[in-house]
Amino acid sequence: MNETLSPALLERLPAAVQAPAYDRTALAPGMAHLGVGAFHRCHQAEYTDDLLSIQFDRWGVIGINIRPPSLADTLGRQSGLYTRLIRDNSHIEARVIGSIIRVVDSQASAAPALDVLSAPDIDLVTMTVTEKGYCHIPSSGELDLDHPDIVHDLANPQTPRSVPGILAKALELRRATHARPLTLLSCDNIPTNGVILANVVRTFAERRGNDIAQWIEANAAFPSAMVDRIAPAVMQDDLDSVEQRFGYRDAAVAVGEPFRQWVIEQRFAGRMPRWDLVGASFVDDVMPFEHLKMRVLNGAQTTLATLGVLAGFEHTSDAIADPLLAAFIRRMLVEETLPTLTPVPGMEPLAYVEQSLGRLRNTAIRHRNHQIATDGSQKIVQRLLNPIRDRLSQGASIDLLSVPVAGWMAYLTQASARFGKRWPVSDPYAGQVAAIADTTGDDAQALASGILAIDTIFDPSLAANETFRRAVTSALGGLLSDNPMATVRRNLKQADTTRLKRPARSA
Numbered sequence: 001m002n003e004t005l006s007p008a009l010l011e012r013l014p015a016a017v018q019a020p021a022y023d024r025t026a027l028a029p030g031m032a033h034l035g036v037g038a039f040h041r042c043h044q045a046e047y048t049d050d051l052l053s054i055q056f057d058r059w060g061v062i063g064i065n066i067r068p069p070s071l072a073d074t075l076g077r078q079s080g081l082y083t084r085l086i087r088d089n090s091h092i093e094a095r096v097i098g099s100i101i102r103v104v105d106s107q108a109s110a111a112p113a114l115d116v117l118s119a120p121d122i123d124l125v126t127m128t129v130t131e132k133g134y135c136h137i138p139s140s141g142e143l144d145l146d147h148p149d150i151v152h153d154l155a156n157p158q159t160p161r162s163v164p165g166i167l168a169k170a171l172e173l174r175r176a177t178h179a180r181p182l183t184l185l186s187c188d189n190i191p192t193n194g195v196i197l198a199n200v201v202r203t204f205a206e207r208r209g210n211d212i213a214q215w216i217e218a219n220a221a222f223p224s225a226m227v228d229r230i231a232p233a234v235m236q237d238d239l240d241s242v243e244q245r246f247g248y249r250d251a252a253v254a255v256g257e258p259f260r261q262w263v264i265e266q267r268f269a270g271r272m273p274r275w276d277l278v279g280a281s282f283v284d285d286v287m288p289f290e291h292l293k294m295r296v297l298n299g300a301q302t303t304l305a306t307l308g309v310l311a312g313f314e315h316t317s318d319a320i321a322d323p324l325l326a327a328f329i330r331r332m333l334v335e336e337t338l339p340t341l342t343p344v345p346g347m348e349p350l351a352y353v354e355q356s357l358g359r360l361r362n363t364a365i366r367h368r369n370h371q372i373a374t375d376g377s378q379k380i381v382q383r384l385l386n387p388i389r390d391r392l393s394q395g396a397s398i399d400l401l402s403v404p405v406a407g408w409m410a411y412l413t414q415a416s417a418r419f420g421k422r423w424p425v426s427d428p429y430a431g432q433v434a435a436i437a438d439t440t441g442d443d444a445q446a447l448a449s450g451i452l453a454i455d456t457i458f459d460p461s462l463a464a465n466e467t468f469r470r471a472v473t474s475a476l477g478g479l480l481s482d483n484p485m486a487t488v489r490r491n492l493k494q495a496d497t498t499r500l501k502r503p504a505r506s507a
């Protein structure tokens with residue numbers, strides 16, 4: 001049996017695998033990361049590894065999981081080391097990343113996480129806890145006080161299980177022990193992620209009383225950030241491919257595309273790693289960057305994922321290889337999404353669209369449509385509904401953007417027993433949507449009305465807009481039929497007609 005990746009193996013890695021260019025044994029912890037999934041391993045941990053190799057400093061990462069999977073058996077056994085593969089069609093580049101120096105499993109109790117987060121040598125906490133980890137209401141960004149974990153944590157603040165509860169408790173412990181400031185850097189794909197993180201932690205802390213909210217205000221910073229790299233969930237095939245190519249076993253492989261980007265709001269509570277030396281940007285305002293990324297790249301992914309599943313495609317790259325979906329996505333982005341964006345310094349919008357489409361065509365990135373469609377309720381606001389709202393306020397058409405909104409509804413309802421096709425869905429709103437579908441049957445009008453009434457996803461003023469209701473209802477009816485792609489074709493034609501009628505406004 002082949003050897004498992006370990007510090008001892010670093011000396012003997014095959015030539016094709018790059019090793020950390022610094023002395024890991026001298027690396028002291030300076031930051032913690034919550035949610036050590038594929039994305040963290042392909043993004044923040046790699047930037048840190050880059051930085052350590054040019055400017056060595058005490059910025060070792062302690063990786064914490066408060067949800068499954070457990071880290072002990074994978075990264076833990078390998079002293080935090082893992083192979084990061086960059087794949088671009090037939091090209092492959094391998095490197096062992098050394099920036100994670102310890103991993104902590106805190107799924108059963110928050111205590112191990114709290115020990116790390118409250119330690120005086122931790123100046124920074126980065127996190128990728130997924131959209132739903134923030135326990136916020138998607139349509140408003142406020143803390144969801146009815147969320148079962150929040151209800152639990154407010155009643156049991158010493159044993160929190162939610163991200164806001166754990167962070168508030170960690171900050172309380174910091175105040176009580178050493179009072180050192182902390183930067184909390186969200187790296188999740190939600191708009192103004194720093195503002196939302198600050199909101200949920202502050203609201204939680206206010207409910208706790210004991211002046212902790214004021215202390216947090218003065219001693220913690222919550223910068224927003226735009227993060228980007230496509231890094232799908234890792235499959236057994238990826239682990240096997242490392243063993244076959246390089247002759248060692250690695251249970252924590254991460255696979256990503258070549259492109260990466262990180263734009264961070266310059267608002268820190270103390271020392272920060274100089275990630276700006278290795279390709280990240282520190283800026284005053286992240287918003288234009290995050291709108292561009294979430295509406296173009298992520299909007300395209302969600303569209304291709306939901307429509308792709310309906311059309312029977314497995315991965316993003318399969319969906320975008322379909323000429324109809326490819327034409328749809330480009331026109332949606334260029335004609336309807338781009339006009340909602342404010343200029344982004346140094347980025348040309350049309351070139352960004354083409355670059356994004358090129359990234360999605362990368363066949364070596366096996367990004368499953370079901371993975372992207374997971375938790376769609378937490379994603380559609382920033383990816384689709386916000387641009388739709390902007391379009392409507394410009395009096396412009398939404399013939400194309402309305403289709404993936406209906407696509408998301410069809411994706412969720414087809415999981416219920418009502419319709420012929422079924423697939424397992426994972427979404428906090430799956431049960432609620434299935435219950436609506438159970439009462440309305442396949443009456444698209446009633447079904448769309450029922451779903452649009454969920455005001456934690458659909459802001460009531462948007463849900464009341466007649467143009468929006470009509471467009472979504474009509475697309476939903478078509479997508480639930482036996483030939484869902486006919487609707488995609490029909491709406492493309494409709495967009496042609498609308499464009500001819502109103503060239504000045506919708507072009």
Ligand code: CS2
Nearest residue numbers: 189227228229230301371372
């Ligand atoms: C994807 C993202 O699963 C998803 O929601 O759209 O993880 C996407 O790949 C990243 O945001 C790319 O930076």
